[in-house]
Amino acid sequence: MPIEYYIFLCLTLFSIGVIGVLTRRNAIIVFMCIELMLNAVNLLLVAFSKMNYGAAKLISATTTAGIDAQIFVFFIMVVAAAEVSIGLAIIVMMYRNTHSIDINFLNRLKN
């Protein structure tokens, strides 16, 4: 499978995430789109890892090349989980204070 396919797929998913962040006002949806972007990156990382592994395997059968990319993905997931817990807590707080989850009204938090 050519690596370009994976790159195009991940780029598309990432751009959809970007469009979501740009067009939606619902804070939760925006947040979800960020998760989508993270996942696109994850997929790309894994694809690259397998690309490198495939190249290295031709040289040595027991290589572990590319494993660090998968470890990175693992850490990204960890960080995402932590980020979501905090982020959602913030959104809930915001909803409690402003009765809205509209990101345009976030400036209400000023006072």
Add this chain to the structure above:
Amino acid sequence: MTLLALDWAIIIEKLILIVIIVLTTLLITLYTTFGERKVAAILQDRPGPNRAGPFGLLQPLADGLKLIMKEEIIPTSASKWLFILGPGLAMTASLMTSAVIPWGTEIHLFGRTIELQVADINIGLLYVFAVVSMGVYGIMIGGWASNNKFSLMSALRAASQAISYEIAMGLALIALLMSTGTLSLKTIVADQAAGHWWNVVYQPLGFLIFFICAMAECNRTPFDLPEAENELNFGYHQEYSSMKLGFYLFAEYVNMIMSSAIMASMYFGGYDLPFFDETTVAPNIAALIGIGTLLIKIVLFVFLFMWIRWTIPRFRYDQLMNLGWKKMIPLALFNMLITGAIILSKS
């Protein structure tokens, strides 16, 4: 070890196995609902269903028929697609677990060796864990889509309960992993069958925690807060009727059977019949005996579930959370520490 070995014979074989397993599970489930009513009845000094067929044995069929014949009601203010999706998800998620359970050793048929396990993936335990974490969606979506306050509260209760008890469940599993050293259910069972003690001997506390968490994940009393009928009017499936309701009710029992199967496999030797030498009989018969043993273990666990349900009161929401976070998780961590210490001292 690959998941995508496209050998068509194997695919057909696995498909047949899946169909058999799913159908058997559904049949057993059908009779588990009957069993629940009968167990409740005899624990409560009453005969239970006894009209349809001899000893009421046709009762589950009658119930199923009734559920199918009932009118489909979708509330106008409900979110229609999600309302239908909810019970389907609940059912699917509960059936998916069956894929990794080793139902027996192997059967030799038509010159082929058929493994009695749909997929022996080397992350079997994690798979179970993932599927269990999916199970809550059915309840949440159904409860939300009903557009009913009681259902919504029940959905929220279900979600938080499932998330909270998953953690302790995972920690209990990690202790088990430490002592067995593998994630593959097949290997775990095979190790136990190969003359080791059953894992419950090594992990009694872990088993207890897992059992309690399994009860919580199946929404069984004392953790049946999502459908606490006296508080929330049967909670998330309050607005459901006909077969959609049937799916929810079924899913609960399928869940119960699956967690019983998992517990039997992980802690009680799976298809291993103790003090019985499988090599003395023909391999096919040994496999059948293994299946029978596993089924008996499942039935015993299911009975235990029912027995507990019909004995004790349920928790309150905050007490449930307390138990989950302040007792179960520290206990599971403690169990993990002890296991680690013992393993270290042995090596």
Add this chain to the structure above:
Amino acid sequence: MEHQTNITLPKGSIEKTTTTLNIGPTHPATHGVFQNIMEVDGERVVSTEQTVGYIHRAFEKLAERRPLYQITPITDRLNYCSSPINNMGWHITCERFLKLDLPKRVDYLRVIIMELARISDHLICNSIVGVDTGAYTGFLYVMQYRELIYEIYEEVCGSRLTTNIGRIGGFERNFTNTAFTKLEKFLNEYPKVLKEFENLFARNRIFMERTKGTGGISAERALNYGFTGPNLRAAGVDYDVRVQQPYSSYQDFDFKVPVGTTGDNYDRFLVRNAEMYESISIIKQAYQKIQEFKGAEAEVYHADVPEYYLPKKEDVYTKMEALIWHFKIIMGEIDLPKGQIYSAVEGGNGELGFYLVSDGGRTPFRLHFRRPCFIYYQAFEELIKGGMLSDAVVTLSSLNLIAGELDA
């Protein structure tokens, strides 16, 4: 699906942070028809408004047209879990008002019936507390013994739930031997079952945590709210009409008044539980006393008051005088004395009072029932405020609210 709605929401309803839940009129927790409009914040109860009146049957108005004996079936339907107490309470009120003296044996028979009714009432309440906490089995264990109680009623009066048992001046018929045999069976078997029921719940940590400290009320508040009966005793006030103003020869019996301390659900459960043991002991004493009557005394089952107690059927068929009395009583042609009376008995839920005003006519001029449920249900909001929804449900059942008694 699009559908038009022109409902304008009340002001602030979008912005409000609480959820309105209707617990009732038909909800598994209400055990009867009444409503609680609860405002909950998540699982916490912020406030509640109780609505009653769904099964109001205008008993007080009906009673103004009924001769005294026809009011007994009305009282059946007040607290239908212990209708014999209501019946007896009404008869005792009439007897006090008409200044009739009753033979001791009738008193003791009444005590037996009333205590049986009290047991059946408490038993329902306590087992329903179990059901509402999620344990259904205990309910069915004790329910078998309510059946025994009902069979005793049936043996005496012919009916089970709405008993219409007893008449002014005594009972409509003597207790049969079967009734006494059943009573003995009950007395033998019930304490064991009660013990078992208690073991199932009383020291179970889940149950204790569910009930301890929930729905509590202090003695002062309870008195101010007009609590009586087990609910008041659970708060620590040992007020019991049977002790304070004995009726039906309760002074002849030796029994204790169990009291709690905090008035919470657990105390209510324990007080009712202990009262059932006391009731059993009272029944045993009464049964013993009844067996001590000898000769003609052992057959007495009504007072000798021809103006109010119907003559024997055989006499009615054959004797003119009896027939005349029969007609007079049935047609309600006996004028009541003028005056008023308030008389109370200890019902299943507390002081069940009857305020009877007569202007000398043949029917009560005014009859008011003091229904304990109706009065203490007002305190429900105070009991559950700030607690969890589940606590509210348990409190609801441990208060033993009977819809028939709420709405006279």
Add this chain to the structure above:
Amino acid sequence: MALSNEIIQNNLIEKFGDQVLNFSTESGILSFESSKEINLKILQYLYEEPSLGFTFLTDLCGVNYPDNIGAELVVVYHLHNFSENIRLRYSVSTSVNETAVFTASKLFESANWMERETYDFFGVNFIGHPNLKRILNVDEMDYFPLRKEYPLEDQTRIDKDDEMFGRG
């Protein structure tokens, strides 16, 4: 000190003079009346005076005497002193046209619903009541059904409307 009906009577007369009247004792319960203006004062005195201590409101109900012109409606309070174990009946009367009576719900929480019930059935307008609306009957009802002017229909009549009697 044992409290008796005479002591209560003397105490009340001493305090309120001729504002309390019509003392009588029936079946052991002392009953008396007063004008409706001082009902709260009397109830409070009975509540707070340590030698009386009627701190428990057993019952509150209305009675309608259509023949007593000017005092058709009577509100009856049954009070109870637990420690002395003595009951007391106190009543105030009011005209059917001018039904205002002061509420006792500030003194006794239990009076709240009983007053609502009395209002519901007799139309006694309790002044100062926090939530005086119908309780047992429907809110739309525009009469007070327990007054004597609304008699029950004749039991023995045979022209029963079948539809109303479950025959329709």
Add this chain to the structure above:
Amino acid sequence: MQALTNKSIAVNRSPMTFWERLYLINIIKGMMITFSHMFKKQPTVRYPEQKREFSPVFRGLHVLNRDEAGRENCTACGLCAVACPAEAITMEAAERQEGEEHLYKEEKYAAKYEINMLRCIFCGLCEEACPKDAIYLSETFAPANYTRKGFIYDKNDLLIPNTLTNATELAKAKGVEA
């Protein structure tokens, strides 16, 4: 609040012991209780096949009685209708004509006798009120019907079968009641 009587006794509200705090002990105790009930005799009455015995004074559906000669006992005095707190009984009296002596015992009889079983509360006051032993409450219960009209039992539904003309049915009716 001081004690009002010397009879009061405090309930056992001791705090949980260590073992009780562990949940398990009492749960297992409770489970043993429920388990022991598996082997208990079931008190259930399997209704249509099996019937529990009623007391002889059970108050079920009404029956209008006849005497030994098969004549109706009722004399239409109306006491039952007066005594009925639910106003369920309606009756119309008629004079007995010449030649009807074998039908009615007294000179007056009930030409129309209806009991509305939807209103009836089965209090038994009519049975008690009857001076002629004409109405009594049988041991049958739980009537079922498709319409409200069907619950208004007229004289034909209520009358007991005639001893002379319909002895078998009477026996059957009595057999059901016994």
Add this chain to the structure above:
Amino acid sequence: MNTLEILFFALSAFAIISAIMVLISKNPIHSVLWLILVFFSISGHYILLNAQFLAIVNIIVYAGAIMVLFLFVIMLMNVKKDKEPQKQLWVKLIGVIAGGSFLTLLIALVKQNTSFQGRDVLLKEGNIGLIHPLGVALFTDYVVPFEISSVLFLSAMVGAVIIGKK
């Protein structure tokens, strides 16, 4: 086209369609459900790449925990679709155009970049995605970040509790 390619394109199409549905659903709950489907298809890709551990962790963490949290929060707030704020049309249009140009730009860049040409991704082979090698790597070379991430988790938990408590 072999089976793997069919699977790849099916999963990709599925992922992209679901991702678009996340954007255009009016109801936030629907968005969440579509996003779960995206995660499932990405997990499918992981399996295709024989990264079994990541596939299952993706499901457990994303679909099983994070999305439940999202769903939970949305239900808690009871966000109705009519209450959802909408951006004006031209803002949306600009957003879509910006995202689209971003995509075309990147695709053009990748197309031009020669270092990717001819490089293949190894599908369904190689054991680096299995638990054992990952575990070894995680607990030898990456043990410090692993421990640090646990500290991160703890602080995130404390933070969430503190924020939520207010």
